[in-house]
Amino acid sequence: MPSRSDDHRPRPRATGRVTLDDVAREAGVSRITASRALRGQRSVDPSLARRVRDAAQRLGYVPDPAARALASARSSHVIVLVPLLSNTLFVDLLEAVQATLMPAGFQTLIGITHYDRDEEEQLLRSYMAHRPAGLLVTGFDRSEASRRLIAASGVPCVHLMETTDAAGVYSVGFSQTAAGRAITEHLLARRRQRIAFVAAQLDPRVMQRAEGYRQALRAAGLYDARRELLNPQCSSIALGAQLFEQLMAQQPDTDGVFFCNDDLAQGGLLAALRLGVKVPHKVAVAGFNDLPGSDQMWPPLTTVHTPRREIGAAAAGMLLALMRGEPVAKPCVDVGYSIVVRGST
Structure with a gap:
């Protein structure tokens, strides 16, 4: 032409x-x-x-998104609800979601829940008024009112970071419990017998990792509740250093530590350097999520690699199919995880 x-x-x-x-x-x-x-x-x-x-x-x-929504009873927006943006894990996930949705003509509306059920409910009530085309939410822990909002809306919804076999529910993630058990079993294989679990934030996925830790130690006959250090504050390098010092003061014979997140573990490694605690000779240290910088610590941090980009891309692809009315072969996709062994264990 x-x-x-x-x-x-x-x-x-x-x-x-x-x-x-x-x-x-x-x-x-x-x-x-x-x-x-x-x-x-x-x-x-x-x-x-x-x-x-x-x-x-x-x-x-x-x-014009308003005109499009009126014409089709749906907008071109997809709501994505995540707990935080200060954690690289969710930034990686969001980038993968956007990279998948944008070429298909959809834009993302991002809501930050701060691990707060009431805040998530408020976001849902506000965003649902825009007649979204789809919804991506993190995990399954939410208020009953939020569940009813999602169900009554008729908007296709995919859950991130966790999996379920429940009928009619779509999810992409992995077993947090199995991953927690696997990293604890790795410490056991390194002949550690007095293994501590150090956690912050204490959201449902952290507590699932804690359950995996308990399962592994109970199976080995080595579980000791006194070695669990659970703090509700937000996870950070500074808090990790503080908690490692507290652990060494309270349980000085600890020979292995599973931190629920890499930023805590990074802080723990820095505190070990200051205290003169040799890692891994005296204490083996493991983290979770394989965040940036973990491979640059001294010693480099052993951790659980979680495929958040793969989760974001797969969940967005599943949602695209649902929004287009196409069949979804597997409503629950388990992307798995891997143990990255480095010098800290």
Whole structure:
């Protein structure tokens, strides 16, 4: 199709806003074809879709989300609720979600729950008014009112970071309990018998890791509740150093420590250096999540690698299928985890 000169391009309306009709005329297609192409629907021929996108880019077209929601009873927005953005784990996950959804014509509305059920409920009530196309939520721990909101909305929903076999529930994650058990078994294999569990935040996934720790030690006949150090404060390097010092003062014969998150473990390693506690000779140290910097600690930190980018991409892909009305072969996807063995154990 010959290109149009600037003099013959559609003029914007009095409002100054380029409309979908303008894009359709510029691309030489019907309005409904232009709409479907910009929403990323697969029913549109790829060459037509490319022509529509090129026309929209030339004209500087920006879709009106309110009009789209009214026309379709759904917007092009996907709500993503995560506990924090101060944790690299959730930043990695969000980047993968956005990289999957944007090419399909969907934008993300991010809500931060701060591990607070009431705050999550408020976010859901606010965001549901925008008629979202889909919903990604972290885990399964939420208020009954939030569960009812999600169920009554009819909005496709996928759960992140955990798995379930419950009928009609979609999830992408891994077993936090199994991962906690596996890293504790690794410490046991290193002939550690007085292993402590040090945790902060104490959200449901942390407590599932704690359960895995208990299972491994009970199976070995070595569980000692006095070696659990649980602190409700937010996880941080500074808190990890503080808790390691507290542990060494209270249980000086401890020969292994499983920190529930890598930032705590990083702080523990720094405190060990200050205290002259040799790692791993006197105390083996393990973390969880394989966060940036863990491989640069001294000694480098042994940890559980959690595939958060894979979780984000797989969950967003599953949600795309649900939003398009396509069948989902596996409603529960377990992406697994891996133990990364380094010098600290």
